[in-house]
Amino acid sequence: MPRPILATIDTTALAHNLQTVARRLGQDTSGVGTPSIWAVMKARGYGHGIEAALRGFEQADGLAMLDLDEAVRCRELGWAGPLLLLEGFFEPADLDVLSHYRVGTAIHCAEQLDMLESGQISAPIDAFVKLNTGMHRLGFQPGEYQDAFVRARALRDGGVLGAVGKMTHFARADDDPVVTRDQLDCFNRVTESLPGPVSVCNSAATLTPGLAAGVPGDSQWVRPGICLYGASPFADRPAESFGLRPAMTLSTRLISTHTVPAGGAVGYGQIFRASTDMRVGVVACGYADGYPRHAVTGTPITVAGVRTRLVGRVSMDMLAVDLDPVPGAGVGAPVVLWGQGGPSVDEVAASCGTIGYELLCAVAPRVPRREL
Secondary structure, three states: OOOOEEEEEOHHHHHHHHHHHHHHHHHHOOOOOOOEEEEEOHHHHHOOOHHHHHHHOOOOOEEEEOOHHHHHHHHHOOOOOOEEEOOOOOOOHHHHHHHHHOOEEEEOOHHHHHHHHHOOOOOOEEEEEEEOOOOOOOOEOHHHHHHHHHHHHHHHHOOOEEEEEEEOOOOOOOOOHHHHHHHHHHHHHHHOOOOOOEEEEOHHHHHOOOOHHHOOOOOEEEOOOHHHHOOOOOOOOOHHHHOOOOOEEEEEEEEEEEEEOOOOEEOHHHOEEOOOOEEEEEEOOOHHHOOOOOOOOOOEEEEOOEEEEEEOOOOOOOEEEEOOOOOOOOOOOEEEEEOOOOOOHHHHHHHOOOOHHHHHHHOOOOOOEEEO
């Protein structure tokens, strides 16, 4: 039989999370126009797979991603709605593909405008011109932005671009409302006289009451990512507090059990020693499957429906778990590393000093996937 590890992708949870976000937006922006939703599908749908994410987000207003190949795949799978490349395009040859497959693009630098001005395309490309409001990653500086927008509008008038919108990205929407408000004020100040649709809100901003409502304009797009997959963008607020459901469950089984005598050490480096005799189980999952090697003793794991803990160092193909809380667990007992019936991916990530995004995206290709 195949090695007993599985990533189960629940497309009904994806659809539920999209509906939950849409409902919250409708309540939050009542009277000012409900924003449209870009469902962000970068990194193979945050590790869930493009096909599964597309099925889960079939009711989204649009799909946003990073790679042109992902956008093309969505068209090949039958998606007819808007698509947006969040980093835009990288070379002139990309423009024919964007035009042919009706893929929209972010424009964040003068070089992209140069390519558009010298290129030949068969149909106009929709675009959002990006403003750097303090993230200092991608985007035109505030003093450069209006000139860049004028160039984009001239490309629209020349039939190269279609709709031309405005966008930015928040650096601290998950933890600092003052910084976020300053960024939004900068965005509104620089773009207030410029027409076109607007896109500013990531997951944290989308879930923050009142923030989307503070963005002026009748055509606003939000672009939630991680929350659509059932994880939280906030360190202090779990996903379930927003009514979100985990869409990925990483599960496996015990492949061995034994008793470690008091003073005995577990795993490479012998970084964990048993203070008393204890039962330990070996789990068929390791860092080659995408489980973080830097996970520490105490990281939560569920065995046979009982919450327990990782012990020792994670190996390439295996990890060890404390079975004292689960005295009846033997070889073949089910193990949930994160997801339905186990700890949340955010709990595991917090124990590892990282974020749920990284764990979901890191699940290795060798792990079989099953879609529900």
